[in-house]
Amino acid sequence: MSARKRKERARSASRRRKGHYKKLLWFRQPFPDNYTDEKTFLDHLQRNPRFRPYEFWSLMASLTVIVQHVASVVIFCCSFVAIFQERVSPVSVVGWASFCSFLAWVLWDYWMGLEEAEVAPDTGKEADGKEGASGGSPIPPPEQGGLDPTTPQTDRGRPGYALGASASSLASDSSNTSKAGVPTMTPGSTTTEDLLPYEEPASSLSPRNQQRLATVKSALLIYAALLGLSPILKSLTRSTTSDSIWAFSTWLLCMNVAFFDYSSGPGAHLPASISTNSALMASTVLASRLPSTTHVFSLSLFSIEVFGLFPIFRRQLRAKSPYGHLALTVVLVTTAGGSLFVVLTGGGRVAYIAGVILGSLFTFIAMGVCSWWLIGLQKYKNEIYGPWDPARPIIRPRWD
């Protein structure tokens, strides 16, 4: 015992004098095992490596996305209350909304045209050759041409396809946005050849018009389906008290706001579909409180426009024109504030104007406070990275 101790002591004494400490394990260092070298200890530690201080105005600009969505939810609720209290005719609400949707779609179509003109010089050549070879058979729509690896930025254009497709998919509660997101999983894997089998061989319409026709078709389909479903929806929750319905739909709408996909990039996943589904469910149970089939039909259609189609349009607008985005934000916030006041106070024009002013002011202040708060919280950020983190493998994308 004592001999070993002595030996140990002698060794550790001699250790201290010679040699530099190295972070290696394969040879016996002249230091005890619990020696900590102040020079090399934690020398690969990185704190907040990707730290990027937020800027106030860019945060404010990003917040508008959330504000827009909350405002549209508020507008929907106000419309429901107004319809429920029979202050507004449901047909006028859904009529105006449908008119706006139509305008949005026209704008959309115009953007698609622009995009097509943009894409054609780049990728059209190859497709043109194919068109000539196959005797004037229509090439795939240019929106799908956006899948071409050379123009990944035209992914934005695909929601145009989604707008048409979503109209048919929403009724079955499937997520429109996730549908748009699927092709982005395999960028480049879908070339023009792959798409050829899916086209209709004998069609005299141009691809744009085909697309339009498909959109109109699915719109009509939804219209008809809702018309058929409305009587059933009307009696859906007759045995439930209104209180439960209010609580239930409140929670569902909160879920919608919480899980909504606020990101700007294309492609959305599970949370977005949770969000859309919960909103549609909320609107369905709300609609079942209304007195007549027309009411139910109108509210359901309105909710599909607000929660299904409007977010896609907003996303596109944000990508296309920042000023349009800003203008839409202002319009939505003022409308939401005004209608909220009207609904709450039961007043008329004065209440509306007061609501516009107070609502805008409140929104702006809340946005400012939240931005400052987030900037203030940044100093607590403490991300630790080091050699112990699993490496992120860098693998070349494949084009096979």
Place this chain on the structure above:
Amino acid sequence: MPYNIAMVSDNFYPQPGGVESHMYQLSSKLIDRGHKVIIITHAYEGRTGVRYLTNGLKVYHVPFWTIYRETTFPTVFSFFPIFRNIVIREEIEIVHGHASLSNLCNEAILHARTMGLRTAMTDHSLFGFADAGSILTNKLLKFTLSDVDHCICVSHTCKENTVLRASLDPSMVSVIPNAVVAENFRPLSHTEASHRHNAPGPPQRLGPDEIITIVVISRLFYNKGVDLLIASIPRILATNPNVRFLIAGNGPKAIDLEQMIERNVLQEKVLLLGPVRHEEVRDVMVQGHIYLHPSLTEAFGTVIVEAASCGLYVVCTRVGGIPEVLPSHMTEFAAPEEDDIVAVTGRAIVKLREGKVRTDLFHNQVKQMYSWTDVAERTERVYDGISGALSYEEFYPDGGTGLASRGRAGVRSFALIDRLKRYYGCGIWAGKLFCLCAVVDYLLYIFLEIFAPRERIDICKNWPKKVVKEGKGKEKEGDAATAKEEHGSGRKKRPHHRREKREEQGES
């Protein structure tokens, strides 16, 4: 001074794995050094009760409910009665836990401190700090380690990680690497005699047409870098025609690997072996020339040491503790990127063909570097330190220089109030919760002392020691070991320890 040590972990044989073999090897080496070691783990299917392994290593399989991948259900206190019983029966002085994610290990350390025993813990793995799961496990680790006497990590990277995760004083964390049983990983042409007495021959060259086989043995999981492997195999094979791949292992990524082979029509050049048992690993390894290890995270990477011991040139990613493990002439390091792995593998193939790498010498070199006897010796120093056999100044070399603070390190007080102080510092809410746990544990201890008094627990007999060891003290044993090394005569006396014996020779 021989100690009575209990190793505690959820992971032990019959389940195969790194922690399991570490515990087994370390325990049997400690027994060789004159200590008494028992292992406490949970009951496995078909493996219950008390078992004896080679050398009188006693294993307690505690009946416990396992929830996920042989990890017991965390119940903080329910392990205490049986643990106390075992500890008293076996007169344990030091409780040594293994693997920070193991519930038994964490519970045992808490109870051992309550009972006034010395504790140590070996951490075998690396954790991040970002995701919710890591934050939770790090908090639990902080709970356990805030009152542990000493902590052992398998690499310097692991030490840094553990120090950060549990906010420890770095000088109470020792780095003691894993080891390999070099005898089990001998190259094909290796004969003891020729290598010991003769000077190594001229370097072997591989002609440009000779086939070079690249071996990969790993569980096929994402964190083992299988994606990198899948991406780089076709490119490596395209640029180097006379190369074959031999891949052993199983896991969720096996399908991707098979798809890659079919898509690129590489059935002739890539051979998938499926799962292999640990004792077959050597037989697979010796068929190759290069070992490719594209892992994304690794605390130590025992497998690359095994590969080098088999005489393979190692190509591995520069992640975790891997760069510390082998000297640069045995390895080629790549960044965890597809392009770099392809380039580095190509470079390794060229080096092998030129005969620049003396892979035939690797086995003996590895044998010098890592041995379990060395690990046991270094672990013993930790035991000396925590039980006070080594003085404070000796055990904490830089104790006065700033990094270590006397309050936290050193031989720790068992007084409940001191323990509570340590737990209280763990966090605003967590600190109070941990204190509550410690107090309840203490009350439970008193309850057990009253209703299941110590006198009623039998003290069990020790496994009879070898006569050689009985009479002599520890310092003589060391001499005896050297004597045996010189004469090579110890083998007859200890037939069932031949393996360990040889390793001792290698170590000298």
